Amino acid sequence: MTLRTVVLLPTYNEHENLPTLVEEIRATAPVDVMILDDDSPDGTGTAADLLAKKDSAVTVVHRGARQGVAKAYVDGFERALAARYDRIVQMDADFSHQPRYLPKLLEALERSDVVIGSRYVDGGRVEQWGIGRRVVSRAANAYAGVVLGMPYRDSTSGFVAWRRHVLEAIEPSTLVAEGHAFQIELKFRAHQKGFTISEVPISFWDRVVGSSKLTQQNAAESALHLVRLRLGR
Numbered sequence: 001m002t003l004r005t006v007v008l009l010p011t012y013n014e015h016e017n018l019p020t021l022v023e024e025i026r027a028t029a030p031v032d033v034m035i036l037d038d039d040s041p042d043g044t045g046t047a048a049d050l051l052a053k054k055d056s057a058v059t060v061v062h063r064g065a066r067q068g069v070a071k072a073y074v075d076g077f078e079r080a081l082a083a084r085y086d087r088i089v090q091m092d093a094d095f096s097h098q099p100r101y102l103p104k105l106l107e108a109l110e111r112s113d114v115v116i117g118s119r120y121v122d123g124g125r126v127e128q129w130g131i132g133r134r135v136v137s138r139a140a141n142a143y144a145g146v147v148l149g150m151p152y153r154d155s156t157s158g159f160v161a162w163r164r165h166v167l168e169a170i171e172p173s174t175l176v177a178e179g180h181a182f183q184i185e186l187k188f189r190a191h192q193k194g195f196t197i198s199e200v201p202i203s204f205w206d207r208v209v210g211s212s213k214l215t216q217q218n219a220a221e222s223a224l225h226l227v228r229l230r231l232g233r
Contacts, residue, residue, distance in 0.1 A: 007031050012037070087109060092159070105117055150191050170189040
């Protein structure tokens with residue numbers, strides 16, 4: 001039986017990256033692509049519509065005003081489950097997550113319930129980051145491990161492959177976190193329920209075009225949310 005797979009791509013101002021990214025995804029793995037655009041003012045939504053017209057495996061969800069990546073993923077997860085996809089992959093639309101790793105994630109998903117594209121296991125690495133950002137990222141993952149008691153090296157990763165039954169059990173609509181804490185909460189929910197979670201090494205590249213949407217306020221809010229998760233709030 002062929003497993004149906006979809007890659008979720010939340011977008012906001014990614015019109016320069018999107019056409020090439022979708023082309024590479026479709027050339028690399030037998031997957032559908034769902035673009036979730038938050039009414040990007042740079043024309044990303046229009047570019048996405050053109051891609052969908054050329055390729056029936058590409059669908060576009062126009063989500064109105066900007067609502068953030070967490071809400072975009074919740075929307076995408078629920079749509080993917082309703083469409084009966086067997087495997088759902090989340091990845092960034094800025095080329096920091098490279099399509100060439102999709103086959104490796106999907107292969108590992110044959111043996112695990114969840115597979116993390118990890119920067120911090122043996123063979124993984126980060127390209128083009130300064131020392132300050134590397135330290136902050138490592139510290140955030142160490143903090144998540146200590147506070148939540150999870151053994152994973154890259155809990156903040158946004159390049160993740162899921163089996164549908166995991167997301168059904170997690171119930172995405174009940175997630176409350178934003179930013180990096182959202183990525184951690186997803187994994188924490190799966191960990192709590194006893195699903196098998198594995199990590200495969202990837203090279204993470206700083207975004208190719210555009211600017212990062214992460215702020216210091218996001219980081220502080222994420223740290224506080226992990227404490228709430230640990231306390232069951």
